[in-house]
Amino acid sequence: MTAFATAPKLKLAVFKFASCDGCQLQLLNLEHELLPLAGRIEIAHFLEASSRVEPGPYDLSLVEGSVATPADAARIRRIREESKVLVSIGACATAGGIQALRNRADVEDWKQRVYPHPEWLSVLPTSTPIADHVKVDHELHGCPINPLQVRRVLLRALLGTTPDLPSGSVCHECKRAGRVCVLVARGAPCLGPVTRAGCGALCPSLARDCYGCFGPLDDPNPPSLAGRLAELGLGPRDVERRFRGITGYAPAFRALADRIAEERSAEETGGSADD
Amino acid sequence: MTERRTVEVGALARVEGEGALHLTVEDGAVTEVRLEIYEPPRFFEAFLRGRAATELPDLVARICGICPVAYQMSAVHALESIFEVEPEPAVRALRRLYYAGEWMESHLLHMVFLAAPDYLGLDDAFEVARQHRAEVERCLGLRALGNRIVALLGGRPVNPVGVKVGGFTRAPRPEALAPLADPLRRARGDAEALLHWIESLGVPERPIEQELVALRHASEYPMNEGRIVSTRGLDLATPDFDEHFVEEQVPHSTALQCRVRERGPYAVGPLARVHLNADRLEPAARAAYDRLAPRFAATDPYAGVFARGIEVIEAVEVALSVVEDYEEPRDPDGPAWEPRAGVGWGATEAPRGLLVIRVETDERGDVEEIRIVPPTSQNQARIEQDLRELAPELLSGSDDNARRRCETAIRNYDPCISCSTHFLRLEIERR
Structure with missing residues (x-):
């Protein structure tokens, strides 16, 4: 640095x-x-x-x-x-x-x-x-x-020194603030588990899901979260849109969204619609 | 002999976004006015297609960091008209509070950071602060209050997050709003003092006649609702916008300009709102208007900074009355609604003026088409006309003086070039 x-x-x-x-x-x-x-x-x-x-x-x-x-x-x-x-x-x-x-x-x-x-x-x-x-x-x-x-x-x-900036996830901030988890408690499609800290867990503080505007944290696991979102009832198209948002071009989010898009297009070619 | 002069402003400062100005004067007449926009296109109207209606408030906020509330509000109203959602009165009141916060934040930025340095012949508000520290501090204090209001409802002042179709994701508890009351009561005096200070700075005068367009509401000073009216007799519902307004390209110059079909250029913004709605102002704002009435006898664009000052007082009053009368919404999330196909229009009063959004959804509630008409694209033709009329006077002074005067004339409209979409087409036309 x-x-x-x-x-x-x-x-x-x-x-x-x-x-x-x-x-x-x-x-x-x-x-x-x-x-x-x-x-x-x-x-x-x-x-x-x-x-x-x-x-x-x-x-x-x-x-x-x-x-x-x-x-x-x-x-x-x-x-x-x-x-x-x-x-x-x-x-x-x-x-x-x-x-x-x-x-x-x-x-x-x-x-x-x-x-x-x-x-x-x-x-x-x-x-x-x-x-x-x-x-x-x-x-x-x-x-x-x-x-x-x-x-x-x-x-x-x-x-004359270098800044130390927050690492970790929105979930860390959310837990520290003692908030109720919107994903667990309400089934909201929250991107907090894969999103970089820094906002103070703003969206959960307003009773809504994080949409990833601080981008992926350093070592995220989007496929795991995508699986959870699917269990909550989101179709592949919705999950793809979820990751293709404000920071959708960040490599970790992009890779997942591109993979879903490929799978969807393969399915469409195979003749079945996802939603 | 032809006397030819060219005034170039390579990069406009103290405006939001990136633009430049090119003006050619020949024999005392302007032969060319180009407000060049090199703000890169971001294609909002293209990439919003296929997004869920529920995503729109988060996405359109990104059009402008200074007035995200305005984009959220116009979009949400357009969607609510498609999905036939009627927010409850308490939600309606909170939206006025939310908008009031943004008006304060945006107007105060303009008055003290962008415009005041012009009247004092200085480069920026930091220099202004060396001579008028108390006034700049006063502005910062009022802005902080505006930001605090937006953050209370949306978490943060830039790209706030709580807005949704039908309401807010969370409504504040009464005990969270109550602490705003005292600061707002003090803010009234500060807002009045700041306007008095602006009045003392020798703001130029140019009593011209122009058509002004704003919303007008049955009983309130307009923010979220009303018919579109003008100083020359227009009176229409928002869905009739295209019958009376046209966005067209002009062969001689740069602009895709929004015009009144029958007549030509017009202006939107605080000046238009004050002219068309002075009888709807709260008493303290009305008193300021009455004192300044001579400056509003003509439709002088330089009086725009006073209109902003009056609207800061108005916003403080509106915010205070919402806080004092607040009852928590029964259902802040709003009534349940089903996605459906349809066309909706939303028109609200952004800090810089009328902001029209037309949305078309499919049966899943996804955006099929969206059109965004920001205030600055509507003011564009009018700004160029002002510059054309100003030009003969520029011949006598130095180039530096001409540049400053052109910039001041542009700044009257507080142009927000970042408000992408249509305004960007200008960049192209000059080539």
Whole structure:
């Protein structure tokens, strides 16, 4: 792991790729901590918040969004060159985002469906995470990222050390918070057992199932959970959709969803429908 | 001799999303206005096909991190009209509270972080804070309260999770809402003070006439329900949207622009809502409106920041009345419903204005087609017209001054370029 550069005033840049702006907004959602932090940091590039744009190199670059156009594929390489430490923030930057659903589709067909002049669109056939293009020093997961995590990254960067980020599953957080398990008690198709911690078990706290927006934990077992979801009555199509969500392009979720899709298509060829 | 000048803003700052501006002025007339959008397309309207209706609130939230509540609300109303679900009054009240929280969060971001630096000639709110620390702190405090309201119902302010067809996955206990009452009572004064401060900053004036479009409700200031009305006499139910509005491409420039069929460009947003619904404002917000009435005599886009300030007061009042009168829903999950095939429309008032969603489902309740008309795509033609009209005045000043003034004019509409879908088509047209 790369240690953060120690500098008297940390030179921070925030960059946006294909995304909803929500992860950058979590920086501004630091609320009353924002001004004290801003006093310790030189905000050198943060277009959503400031007209002031300073050239690189930057001590710390936070990158939101996925790479989805040829221009962006080139831009992320330039940003990497200008950044001492690069942290990708959020599900788009770490897993391609919800827009990575196009990665299995015929993008030409989609272009025609959404745009009257698809021939003018300059897009890549895929939406991919930052780490598929350049070396990434740290990843902050979540859709959106947790503001407390981004604060931790900034504070550690100011100290010149590396951030420690939560590992383990949403289930761990849920159990620690003493919540009733929505999967066991109510049969809800919760992805908590395979999803990375970091949200504070938000969905179960609102009496609903986790839908995996922090992506898979480091060593998940999606096939086992898929079996349990099937026992709860979900058909293969529903299980596939369940894993093909906000972080569906993350390898562990993608592998399972692709396998189910293959099985379904084999069955369809064999003449039986699954649901 | 032809005097030709080009104003380029390579990357628009202090807007949500990524865009650029190109403006060419010849002999005092604008020959070209291009608001370029290089926000990469995300194809929401394509990948939402085949998803379950029950997934829509989680998925459409991802269109915009600043106004996820708005996308959830328009989508849920569209689905409820298909599945014939009528939420109980207590759920309806909670949705107003939820929306009020988002209006606060989004409007305050615009007023102090995006717009105020323009009036002070500064680059950002961090610089503003050096001169006006108390006001920026006041804004942060009010924003925190708005975020807290959204989080109370949806777990977090960005991409909240509790919304579902018919209700919420969990409704707060009365004892969870009660602690909001005192902060909201204090917030009223803070919201008023912040608006007074914005008024003191010398916001430019441009008393033009334009058509404004917003929802109008029988008795309330509009958030989730109402007919679509305009300052030039439109009055329609949402499913008639296509009879009166058209999204079309214009050969001379960049935009797929949303227009009133008979007339042309129009604007949605807080300015439109205040103009069309001033008589529905709560007393404290109404008092602020009355004080500012001269600024609302014409349909001046620069008065948009005042409209936001008035709506922050309104949102505080709405939130306080929901909190004070709160009775827990009998069934927060909502009534049982069966999936079915159908077409539904939802129109609600996003912070940036009218947000229309049309959904078609199949008999399993899966999305067959979805169309999303975000506020910024509706404002697009109007923004370009404002820039065209502004241009003659730009000739006299420096390029830097021209850039700043163009950016300020664009920011009047608080454009949210991330709100993907239709707005993205602009990028293409310029090539």
